[in-house]
Amino acid sequence: MLKIGITGNIGSGKTTICKVFEVLGVPVFYADDEAKKVMTDDTELIAGIKQTFGDTSYLEDGTLNRKHIAGIVFNNPAELTKLNALVHPAVFRAFDKWVLQFDTTVPYIMKEAALLFESDSYKMCDRSVMVSAPLGLRIKRVTRRDGITAAEVKGRNDRQFSEEEKREMANDLIINDDTQLVIPQVLALHQLYLSLAHTK
Ligand SMILES: CC(C)(COP(=O)(O)OP(=O)(O)OC[C@H]1O[C@@H](n2cnc3c(N)ncnc32)[C@H](O)[C@@H]1O)[C@@H](O)C(=O)NCCC(=O)NCCS
Numbered sequence: 001m002l003k004i005g006i007t008g009n010i011g012s013g014k015t016t017i018c019k020v021f022e023v024l025g026v027p028v029f030y031a032d033d034e035a036k037k038v039m040t041d042d043t044e045l046i047a048g049i050k051q052t053f054g055d056t057s058y059l060e061d062g063t064l065n066r067k068h069i070a071g072i073v074f075n076n077p078a079e080l081t082k083l084n085a086l087v088h089p090a091v092f093r094a095f096d097k098w099v100l101q102f103d104t105t106v107p108y109i110m111k112e113a114a115l116l117f118e119s120d121s122y123k124m125c126d127r128s129v130m131v132s133a134p135l136g137l138r139i140k141r142v143t144r145r146d147g148i149t150a151a152e153v154k155g156r157n158d159r160q161f162s163e164e165e166k167r168e169m170a171n172d173l174i175i176n177d178d179t180q181l182v183i184p185q186v187l188a189l190h191q192l193y194l195s196l197a198h199t200k
């Protein structure tokens with residue numbers, strides 16, 4: 001079974017594109033969602049987060065105070081490094097466990113992660129694909145989707161590898177810039193991954 005990492009900077013459209021792969025029957029692991037899950041389920045991790053970012057990191061109902069944490073980490077690279085060091089190992093463990101449920105009847109699975117390259121998790125994949133879109137369009141999408149400011153989106157984007165670096169590192173590319181059709185690009189890659197899986 002082939003493991004394909006799919007990434008892209010904030011607002012590139014990687015989740016949207018993964019939904020298309022899912023329609024084609026491809027199982028997808030969403031690392032960003034899993035990060036949120038472990039941060040509210042894993043008691044050791046919760047204790048570590050409270051110790052590092054304060055008790056206000058969680059709301060009274062036990063949910064993550066995302067605004068509080070985002071306010072700290074996206075304004076201070078050293079704090080972001082601490083958060084990543086706490087959360088990423090738990091997400092890696094969850095992925096290793098998730099992958100075990102698939103047998104050889106599944107030709108390939110995908111791991112969707114904003115930080116596939118930054119966190120080195122691409123090294124656990126056989127191949128990678130990057131979803132690319134210009135910054136202006138990504139800012140427009142995320143301000144609309146999340147109700148955060150353009151400056152906040154830019155701040156997060158600045159904490160990620162550049163579009164150019166990611167394009168260089170990825171094996172494959174999907175352009176999601178509102179000018180090129182996405183579905184034909186996904187179908188072409190799906191055929192490629194099926195053929196690679198059969199020759200693996
Ligand atoms: C700081 C948190 C609480 C903010 O939550 P919020 O709901 O506002 O954002 P969300 O998690 O949906 O992320 C939205 C986008 O922000 C960017 N982003 C998130 N985490 C990071 C990070 N550690 N470094 C750089 N960019 C990031 C990504 O492009 C992501 O897709 C949250 O992002 C978080 O816990 N991040 C740490 C875990 C992590 O690294 N997740 C991403 C990969 S596993």
Ligand SMILES: Nc1ncnc2c1ncn2[C@@H]1O[C@H](COP(=O)(O)OP(=O)(O)OP(=O)(O)O)[C@@H](O)[C@H]1O
Nearest residue numbers: 008009010011012013014015016017114141145176
């Ligand atoms: N080709 C497209 N056409 C129209 N809207 C799109 C397209 N691609 C993405 N979007 C919209 O842009 C927003 C961002 O897309 P999506 O959530 O898939 O990006 P992402 O890369 O997963 O973002 P993040 O890194 O912030 O989690 C969503 O509201 C989505 O519906």
